[in-house]
Amino acid sequence: MTSRSSGATARTSSEARAVARTQTLLPGKDGIGTVRRTTLPGGLRVVTETLPSVRSATFGIWAHVGSRDETPALNGATHYLEHLLFKGTRRRSALDISAAVDAVGGEMNAFTAKEYTCYYARVLDTDLPLAIDVVCDMLTGSLIREEDVDAERGVILEEIAMTEDDPGDCVHDLFAHTMLGDTPLGRPVLGTVDTINALDRSRIARFYKKHYDPTRLVVAAAGNVDHATVVRQVRRAFEKAGALSRTDAVPTGPRQGSRAIRAAGRVELLNRRTEQAHVVLGMPGFARTDDRRWALGVLNAALGGGMSSRLFQEVREKRGLAYSVYSYTSGFADCGLFGVYAGCRPNQVHDVLGICRDELDRVAAEGLSDEEIARAIGQLKGSTVLGLEDTGALMNRIGKSELCWGEQMSVDDMLARIGAVTPDDVREVAGELLSRRPSLSVIGPLKDKQADRLHRAVA
Structure with a gap:
């Protein structure tokens, strides 16, 4: 009995160490500016920077996916998906998502780049638990309904039109294409009218499932935050969605590659x-x-x-x-x-x-x-x-x-x-x-x- 109990305790302790694998990456001064990282089971990383002198906190989730991960037919899918994650989850409607943050005077947004996507909310420090719950819910519980895909298509086409109406912005997309050609890095983050019109719910949902795995996500919080509290709240939100079930998962490392640009005189x-x-x-x-x-x-x-x-x-x-x-x-x-x-x-x-x-x-x-x-x-x-x-x-x-x-x-x-x-x-x-x-x-x-x-x- 004692022996079995000791063995169980040892296994539990080992699992706990794996769950709470926390490191101090930057010590800061007198606790100010301290940066810590905890890796949760499922490969999810949580990093925080503590700044006790402020009354705000910004919480974000970074996804290891950008427009360079798209095939030609999927050009624009990453940005399309960014829009769709705001459209509703099993627990919240699109209005619930925006109203929750508006009600506490916070701000919430997202951006898509060629190599990553970020979703974030900035709130008063006392409202950080709400921001964590809302953003985590969006990332883990999005419904990606067909009617939302169809409705948001018009919004994205308007965004493309708005960009094309601003040649000072559009010329940088043209320069990327000049230098990188018809490659994932050379194509526009927003996609084109043709590719956006061709994307449907099933293709976007598969893209979401493939790239929004916890091993490909980094949670970051900065401001008047307590690292252990943020980790606990994030873990609770992801476990509620069943997203941390793979205890042997390893976080995805930084991108590797050896692409050489040889554009000259184009x-x-x-x-x-x-x-x-x-x-x-x-x-x-x-x-x-x-x-x-x-x-x-x-x-x-x-x-x-x-x-x-x-x-x-x-x-x-x-x-x-x-x-x-x-x-x-x-x-x-x-x-x-x-x-x-x-x-x-x-x-x-x-x-x-x-x-x-x-x-x-x-x-x-x-x-x-x-x-x-x-x-x-x-x-x-x-x-x-x-x-x-x-x-x-x-x-x-x-x-x-x-x-x-x-x-x-x-x-x-x-x-x-x-x-x-x-x-x-x-x-x-x-x-x-x-x-x-x-x-x-x-x-x-x-x-x-x-x-x-x-x-x-x-x-």
Whole structure:
């Protein structure tokens, strides 16, 4: 009797350790900013960052699925599904979901990207249990009814139309296609009119079942939260839905891959009757795990990241050729993009493009001055800290870090990595990246002669 009891106790303790496999990832200072992770059975990870000085909390669930996980016929399914999870569960109608959060003055939303999807709610700290229950219910108990699929189709088609009416937004989708072609990363997150019209309830439901497994989810909460309490509430919500039954499941790790972008000299023009021509000139960048991303961030800030940047000064301040001009980077698991955007009058697009090319070529050949690099490092440090001043940003940081990197980096460590970038690091990255032959995407009212010149501009 005693022996059997001891054995049962040992097994229970072992199972309890598996259930409560909790780690302190970042210790914080005096308990402030402490980041912890617990892995529950079923492979569900829960990460929190504690900030006792605030009265709010943001709770989110990150899904390891984005538009790059879609086949051509399923293009837009991830974003479609994001909409449908708000349409009702076994316990709540669509109105119940929105009314529950509205009633406590909170905000709830979601977003879909090429490699992940996130659902979140920001509430007062006292209302965090409600936010956890509602968001977990959406993720585990969605009904995905046929009538909701049909009704939401019109909403998504309107969203696609709205995006196409904004050429300053649409040109970035065009640039992704220019660089990545007809591949999952090159296709639009929203899908197209044809693919959205072709999607039906059964295909979306299968997509949901495949990709919303607990092993592919990360729960993140930040603000005035207690880690053990959040874990307990999340576990209760998922167990209620029967979603943690696989005790031997292992969490899905960060994406792996070796995609290389070899786009050079590609040009895509979309003729639209717009008041401005919208231009993106760019080339392959670095994957988000590449150690050179820190130097690239400094280079990006100096080139087109602020009002003192090269491109802003040359294109807008000195010549007045554009209102909006900037550079940006996009990093994926296995590749990246670097682009320069400008919006200008159609008859000035060649002048703007010529100046941008000249500056990129000059920086590739000569590098940036030490003063420009020091200013860019300071700008990047400041924007990093200021961008983490609310609980929503903190939740995004820890959730995305767990999903995409499988580890957490403290703000101090991030600032140290930025501060460690040397002028030689930036010049080396500039010489490698900016010397590549660029590709070009343009939306605007272009005449035939202009189109010919734009093709020659990247030759």
